[in-house]
Amino acid sequence: xxxxxSIRSVFAGRTFAQIGLVWLAFVALxxxxxxxxxxxxxxxxxPIARLTEPGWPHLFGTDxxxxxxxxxxxxxxxxxxxxxxxxxxxxxxxxxxxGMLSAYFTRxxxxxxxxxxxxxAFPALLMALVLMTLLERSVMNTIxxxxxxxxxxxxxxxxxxxxxxxxxxxVDAAVCSGAGHASxxxxxxxxxxxxxLLVQASFIFAFAQLQAAALDFLGLGLPPEVPSWGNMLSxxxxxxxxxxxxxxxxxxxxxxxxxxxxxVGDAMRDSIDPRFKDDIAGV
Amino acid sequence: MALLDVENLEISIRFGHExxxxxxxxSFSVDENETLGIVGESGCGKSLTALAIMGLLEGSGVRxxxxxxxxxxxxxxxxxxxxxxxIMGNDMAMIFQEPMTSLNPVYRVGDQIIExxxxxxxLSRRAxxxxxxxxxxxxxxxxxxxxVDSFPHQLSGGQRQRVxxxxxxxxxxxxxxxxxxxxALDVTVQxxxxxxxxxxxxxTGTAIILISHDLGVIAETCNSVxxxxxxxxxxxxxxxxxxxTLAHPYTRGLLHSIPAIDRDVDWLDAIPxxxxxxxxxxxxxxxxxRCPRAESRCRHEVxxxxxxxxxxxxxxxxxxxxxx
Amino acid sequence: MSAQPLLDVRDLKVHFRTRGRTVxxxxxxxFDIAPGEVLGLVGESGCGKSTVGRALTQLERATAGQALFEGQDILSMSRRQFLPLRRxxxxxxxxxxxxxxxxxxxxxxxxxxxxxxxxxxxRKDAQARIAETLDLVGLxxxxxxRYPHEFSGGQRQRIxxxxxxxxxxxxxxxDEAVSALDxxxxxxxxxLIKKLQRDSGMAMLFISHDLGVVRHISDxxxxxxxxxxxxxxxxxxxxxxxxxxxxxRLLDSIPRIMPLKETS
Ligand SMILES: Nc1ncnc2c1ncn2[C@@H]1O[C@H](COP(=O)(O)OP(=O)(O)OP(=O)(O)O)[C@@H](O)[C@H]1O
Ligand SMILES: Nc1ncnc2c1ncn2[C@@H]1O[C@H](COP(=O)(O)OP(=O)(O)OP(=O)(O)O)[C@@H](O)[C@H]1O
Ligand SMILES: [Mg+2]
Ligand SMILES: [Mg+2]
Numbered sequence: 001x002x003x004x005x006s007i008r009s010v011f012a013g014r015t016f017a018q019i020g021l022v023w024l025a026f027v028a029l030x031x032x033x034x035x036x037x038x039x040x041x042x043x044x045x046x047p048i049a050r051l052t053e054p055g056w057p058h059l060f061g062t063d064x065x066x067x068x069x070x071x072x073x074x075x076x077x078x079x080x081x082x083x084x085x086x087x088x089x090x091x092x093x094x095x096x097x098x099g100m101l102s103a104y105f106t107r108x109x110x111x112x113x114x115x116x117x118x119x120x121a122f123p124a125l126l127m128a129l130v131l132m133t134l135l136e137r138s139v140m141n142t143i144x145x146x147x148x149x150x151x152x153x154x155x156x157x158x159x160x161x162x163x164x165x166x167x168x169x170x171v172d173a174a175v176c177s178g179a180g181h182a183s184x185x186x187x188x189x190x191x192x193x194x195x196x197l198l199v200q201a202s203f204i205f206a207f208a209q210l211q212a213a214a215l216d217f218l219g220l221g222l223p224p225e226v227p228s229w230g231n232m233l234s235x236x237x238x239x240x241x242x243x244x245x246x247x248x249x250x251x252x253x254x255x256x257x258x259x260x261x262x263x264v265g266d267a268m269r270d271s272i273d274p275r276f277k278d279d280i281a282g283v
Numbered sequence: 284m285a286l287l288d289v290e291n292l293e294i295s296i297r298f299g300h301e302x303x304x305x306x307x308x309x310s311f312s313v314d315e316n317e318t319l320g321i322v323g324e325s326g327c328g329k330s331l332t333a334l335a336i337m338g339l340l341e342g343s344g345v346r347x348x349x350x351x352x353x354x355x356x357x358x359x360x361x362x363x364x365x366x367x368x369x370i371m372g373n374d375m376a377m378i379f380q381e382p383m384t385s386l387n388p389v390y391r392v393g394d395q396i397i398e399x400x401x402x403x404x405x406l407s408r409r410a411x412x413x414x415x416x417x418x419x420x421x422x423x424x425x426x427x428x429x430x431v432d433s434f435p436h437q438l439s440g441g442q443r444q445r446v447x448x449x450x451x452x453x454x455x456x457x458x459x460x461x462x463x464x465x466x467a468l469d470v471t472v473q474x475x476x477x478x479x480x481x482x483x484x485x486x487t488g489t490a491i492i493l494i495s496h497d498l499g500v501i502a503e504t505c506n507s508v509x510x511x512x513x514x515x516x517x518x519x520x521x522x523x524x525x526x527x528t529l530a531h532p533y534t535r536g537l538l539h540s541i542p543a544i545d546r547d548v549d550w551l552d553a554i555p556x557x558x559x560x561x562x563x564x565x566x567x568x569x570x571x572x573r574c575p576r577a578e579s580r581c582r583h584e585v586x587x588x589x590x591x592x593x594x595x596x597x598x599x600x601x602x603x604x605x606x607x
Numbered sequence: 608m609s610a611q612p613l614l615d616v617r618d619l620k621v622h623f624r625t626r627g628r629t630v631x632x633x634x635x636x637x638f639d640i641a642p643g644e645v646l647g648l649v650g651e652s653g654c655g656k657s658t659v660g661r662a663l664t665q666l667e668r669a670t671a672g673q674a675l676f677e678g679q680d681i682l683s684m685s686r687r688q689f690l691p692l693r694r695x696x697x698x699x700x701x702x703x704x705x706x707x708x709x710x711x712x713x714x715x716x717x718x719x720x721x722x723x724x725x726x727x728x729x730r731k732d733a734q735a736r737i738a739e740t741l742d743l744v745g746l747x748x749x750x751x752x753r754y755p756h757e758f759s760g761g762q763r764q765r766i767x768x769x770x771x772x773x774x775x776x777x778x779x780x781x782d783e784a785v786s787a788l789d790x791x792x793x794x795x796x797x798x799l800i801k802k803l804q805r806d807s808g809m810a811m812l813f814i815s816h817d818l819g820v821v822r823h824i825s826d827x828x829x830x831x832x833x834x835x836x837x838x839x840x841x842x843x844x845x846x847x848x849x850x851x852x853x854x855x856r857l858l859d860s861i862p863r864i865m866p867l868k869e870t871s
Contacts, residue, residue: 164388167436169705176664177720177770178693191710325760325789425653429628437625440701440783441652441816466786469651469816470860496789499862526864540794542823544846544861550801551823553794557759 010271017267020260027257030077040068042075042227051243060249063236072227073249079228080209080257083143087208088201090147091154096197098151099158103166104185113159119152128211132220142221146211150204157200158193165189199268206261213254229254284356285312286490287336287458293349294331294340294514296561302348303562306332307514309350313458315488318481320501320522322494322537323511324558329494330380332511333460336492337377338367354458372403376456378447378464380494385447386435392446393419393431396453403454418449423475441468448476455487462494477504498538502526507594510534513559513569516588520595530591530602532574568600576601611678612639613810614663614778619672619682621658632658634834635672640778645804645811647825647842649818649857655834656814660780663812664698665689676778694724697776699800701783703763707755713741713766714751720774740773741766744799761792765799772803779804780812785820797823818861822846830854 011018030037039057046066054061060069098116102109119127128149135141165171166189174188215221216230217237224231229250236246294306306328313319321329334340335347338359352359354370362370379385386395396415400406406414412431419427422445424438435443448464461480465473481504483489495501501508501522508525510518510533518531529535536554556573559565565572571581580600588596591604621633633655640646648656661667662682663674669682681692700706707716717737718727727733738748744765755763764784771779784800785793801824804811815821821828822842829839830851838851849855 160389167388169700169702170708172661172666173698173700173706173767173770174708174719175666176693176698177774178690178723179719183719188708188711192708323789324791432626437623437630439653439657445652469649469654469857470818470862471857472652474860474862497862498790499864502864503862537790538864540790542794542797542817542819544819544822544858544863547822547843550798551794553798554791557761 010267014263014267017263020263023256023260024264027077028081030074031081034071034074034078038068038071038074040071042067042072043225044068051239051246053243054245061243061245063232063246064239064243069232069246069249072232073229073253075227076229076232076250076253079139079212079222079226082139083146083212083228084205084208084261086143087146087150087211088204090144091150091204092197092201094148095151095154096158099155099160100162100185100189102155103159103162104181104189109159113155116152116155116159120156124149124207124211125214128215129218129220132215137221137223139222139226142212142215146208146215149211150207154200154204158197161193161196162189165192195268199265202261202265202268206258206265209254209258209261284353285314286355287314287492288312288353289332289336289350290352291350292332292335292347292352294328294335295346295348297344297346298562301562302346304348305345305514305561306335309511309514309516311509311516311519313490313492315457315490316484317507318484318491318493318505320493320495320505320508321511322496322498322501322508324537325496326558327511328514329511330462333377333462333492333494336458336460337375338371339377373454374457376451376454376459378451378459378461380462380466386443388435391432391434392438392443393433396431396446396450399450400453414453415449418453419446421452422446422449422479423472424449441472444468445472445476448479452479452483455483456489457487458490458492459483460492460494463496464493465495465497465500473500480504496537498541510537515569515598516596517570517598518596520592524592524595528591528595528602528604530595530597530604531570531599532576532601532603533570535603536573536575568598570599576603612675613642613644613677614812615639615673615675616659616663617673617675619659619662619674620670621655621662621667622670631834633662633669636831636834636836638829638836638839640810640812642777642810643808644827645813645825647821647828648812648814648831649816649821649828650831651857652816654831656816656831657782659831660698660782660812660814663780664693664696666698691724694720694726694774695777697771697774697779699764699767699771699779699781699784702787703760703767704755704787706767707763709755712752712754713737716755716766717741717751717770717773720770724774726774736773737769740769743772743803744769745795759792761788761796764788764792764796768796768800768803772807775807776809778810778812780814782814783816784813786815786817793820800824818846818857830857 011021044067049062049066050064052058052062058068058070060073062068098112102112128145131145171184171188174184212221213230216228217234219234222228222231224235232250233247240247289312290310292306292309293304295302295304309332311319323329331345336352340346347360386392393412393415396418397408397411400411400414416427416431419431424430424442424445451459465476468476480491484491493505505522507521509516510531512533518525518534529538539552540554542551554573559569567582567584568586571577574581586598586600588598591597591602617637619633619636623630623632636659638646650656658667662669672682673680674682676692676696681689714737718733721727721733721736727736737751741748741750746762746765785796788796797820813821813824825842827840828842828845829836832853838845838854845854849858
């Protein structure tokens, strides 16, 4: 009940964010139910039906292997959610922990945060590229690489927020009560970071899409046969003049989803503790 | 016409579907060279009144729902957001109650003052920094040229408050609203800071609204005093008249709660009970449940403001010094 | 003095090093507190009062000096060695809004010290003690399940006091414990602190810049200026016959309300 009420208050009067939320709900449903909804097997090659125009039964047309684009797009939603969630988890777990511990244990922080600063000097995509060339193309590796790339910004942000909370009087009060390090970090500091973390997660989710699409496009992301929106763009890009729909649909899907996630993130950011607003400036 | 005229100001807070009034019909005015003190218990609406004047209520679920505010003859509530912001930056300044939350802990205090200065004035960074150091010196921060590079947590509570004051003074405002500016300060610095504000007033004619719960501070600095209780001004008077008569039982109760510096008592005369919460329904005078003079009339009839002497308004059926 | 003091602070120094410079926040402070005694600590803003309190609770590391609590030097103890003593040396903080974790209910906040110091054997025992302590500070048991933002400043400070009292400490350091409260609530809370102090016989270091408050609550007063104590004495001596120039300036700066006291 409380959660519903607070969600409602976050999105009240924000038409665009509401539309974004609805779109994301669609994507989530498509991801969950893709095997049921998809009219064709996304991997099934049909050399006769190559590059069919959108229509019936191929709603989004077919690609140059004759695979059904609509079914691939549905399965692509699955990849989108998987990679987004995976990257969020990796980034929050690694970056979050590094940031929190660095802020809490000052001396450790000096060392760790210098490292983070060095990593942050590289553009995100460049870092992802370098890491991907070292690793095999797979879903898992893509998730890890994108997660690690955004771990640096997450670490920075959590570092700042933890530093603020560490100076709070209620933390001093907990120390005076005899609370240990673990209790202070996880019982007193972390719960106060939950809502800014959610906002941060929504931004990572959005940017992970872009990263994943870019990696796929450059042929370094998911294995080429895996149906993802980025791969669909990448595989069919040479047919842009003959079969533009093959690029328009996945491109639009990526843009819509990233945009929606950002709108939702913005709405959430505006409703959190004003102290932390400056910290989450985007990823 | 006074510089700032507040008439029947009503401020409400949204609770679910209800809009409950918190400040319920407050009127006062301040002119150049004047200092108005507002006193009252915590939560009675002093800060909200100040924020409403500054135009800082937007987006907090709190709204001005009635009354008028005029600044230099212009209706503040009818202004566009841009005009409002312009006035806020150049003609009005506020010293906030909580120095800890108004200073950003991750930036050096000097940079925060410099930013404020550069927003209002065309200053180079060098010049702004020099001015920032001057301001820190003005508010008696020791070694200002090195303290300018401190982070907020490296300053004591009182020093942080003084940094806030320096920021407010940086743009020579026409109206200065000081919300509990000296609560965190010790008496010697408090005196210096208050003198500083009065000094500014002498130089530039700034009108000052001083919000405080320290009646001593109010008595020494203000020309007139407004005593607020649960969103109403229950007593308004020139300072001398107010402290001479202490007409409203609430004003008197406040005064008796203060521990004396020149005499020992075992227990303080605290006002019993608590301030009613927002939206609570109280028949009659809102103060009657805590009032030593309450009679049956107080329980049924809401007192209206009465002028018991020139400029001395009291909202009480049985004020001290009045005929019963 | 015949009895052994509860706390004996000798030549306490706390220096902060920032960007190559040293701030001598506390620079050789000595005082003692007898069991059950209230020592007021006054002084100008930034003179190091809070730092003294923070050093005595190990929130800040002392640079030099000793603080003997029942004969043991608490400053040289490690965090772990100090842990059992925390129960006896408690702190009330200034800001009733900031000193309570907004995400914990009152019962959660109050049970934390009970379990850390193994005072409560069971949840039930803890509940009972919490209810008892809340009652002591004038709050009802229904407060337990509520969050800090649901309370007024005065009520929050009562919760802060309850968190301290629940441990039955021997020494309480109150750093501006009533400064954030407005006068009428301040009077209620001061009366409460005074009553609890008398009933439990705990000693107190009462830090405040409000001389009226200090006079009201203290037995003895120490006046601090620029990291040093300039004068210590019985409160009547300090307030009626101040020896030090700084103390006199302090007393002269107090804003007074002229005609008021005759009317009472
Ligand atoms: N943004 C807000 N949302 C909901 N309630 C609020 C908000 N701001 C203030 N209030 C409530 O409005 C009332 C008046 O608040 P205000 O801050 O004006 O009090 P005050 O007189 O300044 O008190 P104090 O002396 O403690 O500063 C209080 O009960 C407060 O809890
Ligand atoms: N972490 C820190 N790093 C550097 N300097 C500090 C730090 N903490 C405090 N100081 C400095 O130490 C001095 C004493 O500070 P402290 O907070 O003890 O003062 P105080 O007497 O409690 O003042 P107030 O009445 O304003 O609270 C101040 O000059 C302050 O700037
Ligand atoms: Mg206020
Ligand atoms: Mg202090």
